[in-house]
Amino acid sequence: MKAIQVEAPGLFTTVQDLGREGFGPLGVSPSGAADPISLRLGNRLVGNPDNAAALEMTLLGGTFLFPEGAVLALSGSDFGATIDGVGVDPWMSFEALPGQTARLGPTRSGARSYLCVEGGMAVRPFLGSASTHALSGLGGFEGRALRKGDVLSIANASQPYRRLTIAPYILSRLSPRKILRCTPGPQSEWFPESSQNLFYNSTYRVAEDSNRMGLRLDGPAIPVSSSGHMITEGVSLGAIQVPGGGSQIISSPIILFVEQQTTGGYPKIANVISADLPSVGQLRPRDEIRFEQVSFETAGALLREQEALLASQELIQE
């Protein structure tokens, strides 16, 4: 089996696939890639199924040695990668020869870059998925972010190497957004019109202490005029909750993300639409974002449009 040796882990690098759905009754959230579109595209560049496990890097990439070589692709944000000192662009497959080292640096665009390896990362699955759930120390590689000295196995693959890339016009249509489209949250009626206007007309800044569990937003606090008593309930991915309680509490919103708590007791004003969730995975601290309300019909149409792009015959090019 081929391997990856971690010479430097980067800021926060974990093994991720498309996550584990179906374990809500156990309190286990899906986890999975923060930007699943980039993971899927990166996997396709190395001939893997969409769900193969890859390394998800955050803001600052790592340095990885390939003793036996590997076929690789980088997707998501540009972390200024080199292989033995020679620059490699994201969104195309390339070969690391035996003994070569891939070195990634600080991001030049968004928050996350994926290092996809032909065959995929071989880790022991937890509840059917390779995804790391860092808070509970489950899944991925020993349930944690990578450290210097870790050696990870690469699953076997046997396709001849082909240099593949993504059609630029499709890539540009899938690029991350800073205006996130939302549908109303289950407690949106708890927020008076003035709060709704404030929320949808303000610019928010992603706070430093944001992570895969949730993104804290700095910006205008949203008054809740609670008409009811909030009882803990299931929360959906991308829910925008406004912490606080009682009758007139003022607080800044939080976007619940892939490693989210499965249930929560705060009112949700809105929910990021499925098609825009991968964009949330590319938001960096201090990025400025806005929200735009759309109907459930529009949200569905945008998701289908996105999937049609991902299913396009022209997506992958030699």
Place this chain on the structure above:
Amino acid sequence: MPASVHGTAQFRPASDNSLLIYFDQHISLDAHQQVAKLIRLLELQPITGIVNLHPAYCSVLLKFDALKLRHEELETRLRPYFDRLDEVTLPEPRHREIPVCYGGEYGPDLAEVCATHSLSVQQAIDLHVSATYIVYFLGFVPGFAYLGGLPEALVTPRLPVPRRRVPPGSVGIASQQSGIYPFATPGGWRLIGRTPLAMFRSDRTDMSLLSIGDRVHFTPISPGQYTALENA
């Protein structure tokens, strides 16, 4: 999209790929039974396109594949399930004993809880172990059981500022609830004790020690017994 009602249940879209079903607007055993029955029925006879279920006190969040289902279609397909909830028999509740070392470093908030209610430490412990708790659901993080049945004399609001890190095994109370933290997580519940049992282990057949509907009793143990059980 306005909420729609079917019998006692109310539907409300939570996102473009999830639907909340409310059985009630307050915590009750009756609503809990409805939640448990719906989960059971959906596990026995799954609806194609539903990818995840999140039971809670009086609601269930259903996550679906938005490329295969829409809210309205899901509601239509769910209606026959509500008509059949009364036919569902739930498994006999299991009884679980959870040993807890109370107070001190194990339960740093016990003294304040006692002061709030003018109780001695022993009285508070006696109250906490006297009750039978029901696992309403698992949520928040893997294996975190939301327990109902806290004696009225112990009802205490959560901490004004949550802790950044609660040690695993900590037994907390918040309003009418009691719960056990399986992992080191942030948390705002008042910590009165700690159990040496692993609440969630991925290398066990029953990963979570507690399941929805279980009946739970707490047993007081000494720090010595805590250490012995932890190393067992």
